[in-house]
Amino acid sequence: MRDRYLLAPSGCHTDRMAFGYVFAVLAALASGSGSILESIGIRRAGVYGGTSFDLGALRRQPVYFLGLGVDVLGFLCAAAALHRLPLFLVQSLLAFSVGVTATIAAFMGTRMAAFGWAALGIGATGLILLGVSADPAPARVLPPGWRWILLGMVLPVAAIAYWAKRRDRAWTAPVLALGAGLSFSVVGISARTLHLPDAAWRLVLEPSAPSIVLNGLTAAVVFAMALQQGGPTAVTAVMFTTNTTLSSLIGLAYLDDRVRDGFTGPAVAGFALAVAGAIGTAHYASLAGRSGSSPRSAR
Structure with a gap:
């Protein structure tokens, strides 16, 4: 599969790469804005800090479902990007949706310190390094047994x-965000390794297809539970850091994701800067949310 890709005309290769970057950026924008919309819906429904059974009240909050719709759109863009770009690049771009979340929150009244905006700049620098280091190509197809796993x-x-x-402790939100990150990493790996058959109906026989759907639904529900317990930026940071690190390591180790020759150093530095930027942004945005107004006031 990779050989056929490398033998394609250079113009086709460039087009695939360009479309991959466009789809990845759109996915990051959609994921960041979707997180804010879902958080607003949860708070308007009055279920922030409640039990998982209280989430039924969200059915009367169209803004929450708008957020889910934006997330679905972001997922479709991410899936399209993953057919063209390696996991470490796409997932790092998705992690930068923390910056999108923080920026939207700032427009809604949350005032983030200068160090927070500096962290955004650090993350953006890391993404640029990753972008020039990535070697775009399809992934290796996993054996059926691994796809069932x-x-x-x-x-x-x-x-x-x-x-x-059930524990309902201070660490509940981070653990739930970690679980959501695990599920989203499985979604990314499944999308990266999805085999598209010639006949569309045969897609139902491909384990990666239901894996994307079921793990995606699980991730969405667990992420909603995490947002119910913690602030949107901090929860999003934990989720995307888990997602980015795990899926990137698996992609590099097992899925033939590659770095351009001579760019290993910039790729490692870019990944570290991207993740550090996301964590730093989340930290300062969370401090801003506690000291001033936040999206929860948008009712």
Whole structure:
């Protein structure tokens, strides 16, 4: 599969790469704005800090479902990008949606310190380094057994969410965000390795297809539970850091994701800067949310 890609005309290669970057950026914008919309819906429904059963009140909050719709759009863009770009690049761009979330929150009244904006700049620098270091190409197709294992990851993530929610401690939101990150990493890996058959109906026989759907739904529910317990930027940071690190390592180790010759150093530095920028942005945005107004006031 990779050989056919490399033998394609250079113009086709460039077009695929350009479309991959466009789709990845759109996915980051959609994910960041979707997180804010979902958080607003949760707070308007009055279920912030409640139980998972209270989430039924969200059915009367169209802004929450708008956020889910934006997230779905972002996922479709991410899936399209993953067919063209390696996991470490796409997932790092998605992690930068923390910056999108923080920027929107700032427009809604949350005042972030200068160090927070500096962290955004650090993350952007890391993404630029990753962008010039990535070697775009399709991934290696996983054996069917591994694709079934990806599908079965729904069960341990659901168990983690159930265990964390019943404890209801200060660490509940980070653990739930971690579970959501695990599920989203499985979604990314499944999308990266999805084999598209010639006949569309045969897609239902491909384990990666239901893996994307079921793990995606699990991630969305667990992420909603995390937002119910913590601030949107901090929760988003934990989720995307987990997602980015795990899926990137798997992509490089097992899926033939590659770095351009001579760009290993910039790629490592870019990844570190991108993740550090996301964490720093989340930290300062969370401090701003506690000291001033925040999106929860948008009712």
